[in-house]
Amino acid sequence: MIEFTDVVKAYDHGTHALNGVTMQIEDGEFCFLVGPSGSGKSTIIKLISGELRPTSGTVHVNGYNLERIRKREIPYLRRTTGVVFQDFRLIPKMSVYDNVAFAMRVIGAREREIRDRVPYVLELVGLENKAKRLPGEMSGGEQQRLAIARALVNNPSTIIADEPTGNLDPARSFEIMSLLQEINNLGTTILVVTHEKDLVQLFSKRVIVIDEGIVVSDGEGYYDED
Amino acid sequence: MKINNLGYLIKEGFHGIFLHGFMSFAAVCVTIACLLIVGSFSILAYNLDVMVDKLNQTSEIMVYVDSSLSDAEARSIGTRINQLDNVQKSVFVSREEALDNFVSDHNNNAAFNGVQAQDLRHRYVVTLEDNTLMKQTDSQLQQIPGVAKTNAAYELAEGFTTIQNVLNIASVALIAMLLVISLLIISNTIKLAMYDRKDEIAIMKMVGATNSFIRLPFVVEGFTLGMTGAILAFGLEWVLYDTLVERISSVDALRLFSFVPFTGELLIPMVATFGAAGLFVGIVGSWTSIRKFMDV
Numbered sequence: 001m002i003e004f005t006d007v008v009k010a011y012d013h014g015t016h017a018l019n020g021v022t023m024q025i026e027d028g029e030f031c032f033l034v035g036p037s038g039s040g041k042s043t044i045i046k047l048i049s050g051e052l053r054p055t056s057g058t059v060h061v062n063g064y065n066l067e068r069i070r071k072r073e074i075p076y077l078r079r080t081t082g083v084v085f086q087d088f089r090l091i092p093k094m095s096v097y098d099n100v101a102f103a104m105r106v107i108g109a110r111e112r113e114i115r116d117r118v119p120y121v122l123e124l125v126g127l128e129n130k131a132k133r134l135p136g137e138m139s140g141g142e143q144q145r146l147a148i149a150r151a152l153v154n155n156p157s158t159i160i161a162d163e164p165t166g167n168l169d170p171a172r173s174f175e176i177m178s179l180l181q182e183i184n185n186l187g188t189t190i191l192v193v194t195h196e197k198d199l200v201q202l203f204s205k206r207v208i209v210i211d212e213g214i215v216v217s218d219g220e221g222y223y224d225e226d
Numbered sequence: 227m228k229i230n231n232l233g234y235l236i237k238e239g240f241h242g243i244f245l246h247g248f249m250s251f252a253a254v255c256v257t258i259a260c261l262l263i264v265g266s267f268s269i270l271a272y273n274l275d276v277m278v279d280k281l282n283q284t285s286e287i288m289v290y291v292d293s294s295l296s297d298a299e300a301r302s303i304g305t306r307i308n309q310l311d312n313v314q315k316s317v318f319v320s321r322e323e324a325l326d327n328f329v330s331d332h333n334n335n336a337a338f339n340g341v342q343a344q345d346l347r348h349r350y351v352v353t354l355e356d357n358t359l360m361k362q363t364d365s366q367l368q369q370i371p372g373v374a375k376t377n378a379a380y381e382l383a384e385g386f387t388t389i390q391n392v393l394n395i396a397s398v399a400l401i402a403m404l405l406v407i408s409l410l411i412i413s414n415t416i417k418l419a420m421y422d423r424k425d426e427i428a429i430m431k432m433v434g435a436t437n438s439f440i441r442l443p444f445v446v447e448g449f450t451l452g453m454t455g456a457i458l459a460f461g462l463e464w465v466l467y468d469t470l471v472e473r474i475s476s477v478d479a480l481r482l483f484s485f486v487p488f489t490g491e492l493l494i495p496m497v498a499t500f501g502a503a504g505l506f507v508g509i510v511g512s513w514t515s516i517r518k519f520m521d522v
Binding site for chain 2: 083107
């Protein structure tokens with residue numbers, strides 16, 4: 001579960017990115033977070049991943065209180081959330097298989113677990129036949145699938161997708177959103193940060209709209225940019 | 227970090243060396259260059275120190291025995307001289323031997339034909355343990371009954387001591403300076419290698435890697451690169467030194483310079499110095515360089 005209570009985040013140079021955000025995302029939910037550039041969406045993601053701490057208010061993510069979290073606990077918080085980025089952030093020198101296996105090795109998984117789990121996840125995202133390819137040899141949509149596989153492989157309770165379709169054409173964007181929905185159907189909480197109004201309306205899920213650091217609307221399936 | 231990861235992390239450290247081949251090559255080259263400079267200067271300083279030490283040992287005190295003493299009495303003074311703390315050895319030179327030496331030193335010049343051994347005095351050539359104490363030892367020698375006069379070259383001994391002290395201070399300062407410069411250059415080279423991999427580090431952090439998990443392969447890599455550089459620099463230093471000494475020894479005009487053989491007293495200190503320097507720059511260089519990239 002992700003819970004923000006009256007969260008304020010001010011940066012050192014004086015900018016207030018969040019001005020009292022309160023929201024709650026339950027386990028197993030699929031939720032869009034939308035808003036214009038500079039509205040505070042990236043700050044919310046950084047707070048959830050433990051990259052930033054709130055100036056005031058409380059943030060709870062999957063059982064961790066981010067106000068009080070110790071530095072050495074942050075890796076364990078991050079293992080509960082998989083993150084997918086617009087630019088994929090894959091390791092170009094590693095094969096598809098190794099990019100996914102790498103995320104498991106990093107948390108100390110045994111080779112046998114890795115050999116069992118990675119093919120399963122690659123099959124889930126439809127890349128089972130491309131395990132030996134390098135990321136550079138694949139299309140944007142496939143690279144994003146790979147990024148989702150990597151986010152998913154450690155079985156996190158939440159996946160945060162930051163503009164996951166920003167670099168993709170409409171057909172690939174639809175595929176990626178469908179894949180995220182499938183993953184959500186398996187019980188994983190999904191939070192998608194996006195600008196794409198059409199996709200948001202097509203998938204008809206909960207939409208949290210943020211502007212100038214506050215939540216301006218929170219409801220099902222409708223997103224009006226105005 | 228779990229124990230079952232250790233093998234993987236060490237393997238990753240070695241893998242990283244080949245994966246980032248050019249940066250690894252650059253780091254090894256910089257290590258070799260820096261250690262060669264530091265090593266060459268250390269050996270040069272050591273050799274100069276040994277040479278000055280040898281020259282210093284040639285300064286002696288001449289002790290003249292009272293001419294009224296009999297031969298037996300003159301010879302017995304040697305026991306008293308040898309009892310002094312700072313005396314390494316004393317050699318008795320009879321007045322006859324002194325005359326022979328004097329004449330032969332002056333190419334058997336006929337001008338000395340009329341000189342008799344009786345005109346000269348028995349004497350001792352005294353070699354000291356520590357030439358910095360020449361003045362005190364000279365005073366002690368003058369106190370011995372039967373000693374008529376002493377002749378000690380304080381200025382020469384002091385000059386050697388000053389040269390040795392200046393050399394020691396200059397070499398320690400220069401070696402320390404070169405080591406700091408080497409560490410900075412190597413640290414910067416490793417930082418460049420880290421910069422090349424900053425995205426990889428960011429991904430590791432993002433998926434929940436602990437700091438020690440991220441750090442260990444880089445430290446293994448730094449250690450391996452540092453030690454590789456040290457071993458190659460050591461080998462090169464050895465070959466260069468031996469070649470240079472051989473060349474210098476073959477030139478007659480330079481025979482005055484005597485060099486310590488590499489395989490003798492230099493070998494163990496050089497192995498220890500190069501090993502420690504390689505280990506230090508590799509581990510400290512990678513450890514400090516990665517800190518900057520850990521805060522993601």
